[in-house]
Amino acid sequence: MKLEDVKVIGVVGAGVMGHGIAQVAAKAGYEVVLVDISEEVLKKALELIESGPFGLKRLVEKGKMSEEDAKACMARIKTSTSLDSLKDADFIIEAVTENADLKKKIFSQLDKICKPEAIIASNTSGIMISDLATAVDRKDRFIGMHWFNPAPVMKLIEVVRGALTSDETFDLTVELSRKFGKIPIEAGDGPGFFTTRFINSWLVEAVRLFEMGIGGIREIDEMCRLAFGFPMGPFELMDLIGLDTALHIAEYLYEETKEKHYAPPNTLKKLVLSGYIGDKKLKPGSRGGWYDFYGIKK
Template sequence: MKIAVIGAGTMGNGIAHTFAQSGYSVNLVDISQDSLDRGMNTISKNLDRMVAKEKISAIEKQETLDAITTYTNLEEGVQHADLVVEAATENVDLKLKIFESLNKATKEDCILATNTSSISITQIAAVTDRSDKVIGMHFMNPVPIMKLVEIIRGYNTSDETTSTIMELSKKLSKAPVEVNDYPGFVANRILMPMINEAIETLYNGVAGVYEIDTVMKLGMAHPMGPLQLADFIGLDVCLSILEVMHDGFKNPKYAPCPLLVNMVRAGKFGVKSGEGFYDYTEHRKAEKVAAMFS
C-alpha cells in the first residue's frame, strides 16, 4: 500500500515517520520545502533517540528515512497513493480545499483520511464524489509513541473503508477506536472542556498555573497537567477545537475562556511559540520533546 501524508508539521511528520517505520512507502507533501526539510530533520532526530535507546538499529533508522519521499507538488505526491492522510492546519476552509484537490488528483479507489481533531468528516466528505471512502484517522501527539487512533466514520463512510483503516492502524501497532462523527469526537469532546475549565480556574484567580497542574497530576494521576498539555497541543489548536464544538453544539459550556482567546491573539501558542502558560527556551523545548521519546 502506497501512503501519502499531506502536511509536514508536527502531526504530519509523525504520521509519515510511523508509516515508514512500519514498512510502508510514504510520500510526504507540503507546499513549503522548508517545512519538508524541518519535518524530515525532526523524523531523523526522533529516530536517533530511538537508536540511542536501542529500540531500533541504525540500519532500521536509515530504512525508515529511505521510505519517505518529499514533494511540494500535491498532484505528483498523491497520484499513485492508495491512502492519503491529510494533516494540515485545523482550519475547515483549508481542509475542504485540500479534499477538493485530492478528489481530483487521486485514483478513484484511493481512501482519503483526515487527521482532524474536531471538524466534521461528513462535511469534509461532501466536497468529494467518494464520501464512502472518506474517514477520520485522528492520531495523538507524539504520533510515533501514542497508541490511540480515533477512527471516525462520516455519515456515508462505508464498512469496507472503516474495516480497512481499522486493520491498517493495527499494523502500525496502534490501538484504533471507532467513533461516530460529532464535534470533537470522543477525545476532544472530553479533553477540551477540561482544559478550558482549567484555564477558567486560572482566569478566575482560584489558583496559579503550577498549582492547577499539580492538583491534576498528583490528585487525578494525570501524567501532564491540563495547562501544560494545552501548551504542548498548541493554544491556537485548543481554541480552534473549542470554537468548532461551540459552533456545532450551540452550547455555552464549550465557549472558549477569554484568557485563551487573548493569549492566542497575543501569539502565545505554547511550546511551539516559546511561551504559553509556561515559558519555553529552545533548550527546554528540546528537553521536553526528548522526554516524550524516553
C-alpha cells in the first residue's frame, strides 16, 4: 500500500488521545471513522473536536482555519460503537487505555474485520509492539505510532517497528505522519520506548519529591515551567493524560524492567484508587486530579 491508497483512517478509542488523533486526520483531508464502546464518549469527543481547548473553533478564532474548512472537517468524521465499521478503513490507529490484554483483544478482532492490506497501528505509550503483534496474523502490517497529548498540537510521533514490521509499513507510517503535519522519529521496541521511559522517570520523581516535602504541587509545576521551559509541570501533565494512565505506565515499566526508579509512588496509587484519575472535563467519571484532591486553585 502507498500513501495515495490511504483514504479512510480508523481510530479506535475516542478519549483524550483518540479524539485528537481523529481531528488531526480529518483536518489533513481524510475520511475518519471514530469508534468507541460508549455513545456518551463519542458525543463528548465530537464536542471537543469542534469546541474544545484544542478544537477547530479555536483554530477559526485564531485565523488558522476558515469556518467552511472547519465544517468540512467535522463532516469527514463519522462515529460508531462497532469495530465492524472499520472493515473498509485503510489505516487504523488504536488509542484505547494502556492495557495490553484489552489492546490485544481489539487487535485480534480488527485482524479479522479489516481488509487484508490495511495497516494497524497502536498508539501505546510503551507496551512492546512485538508483544501486541502476537494478537494478529498481519505482523508485517502492524506498527507502533505513539502520539503525544494534545494530539492536535504536539509535533512528535514516535514510530516503533515490531520484530516483523515490514519496511513498507514503516515507510508508509512515516509518510502519513508527515501528511498529518507531524514529525516522525523512529524509536526501538523496548518497554516504554524512549519517550515514556524518560517522562515516567520525571513524573514519578516529581511525586516522590512532593511526598518528601521538597516542594508543593503548584510549586513543582511552576519551577518546571520556569526552569526548564516546559509548557506544563508534571502534576498538570498527569491531570491531562490521566493519573490512571501514569500509574499503568509506571507499573508496566517496573514489572518489565524491575528497576526501582520506575516503581509507582504510593500517593499516585492512592489517588487513582480513590477515583481521582485526571481532569474531570477529559476523563468521564473522574473525581478530578492532583489539584482537585489537594484543593489547590489553578
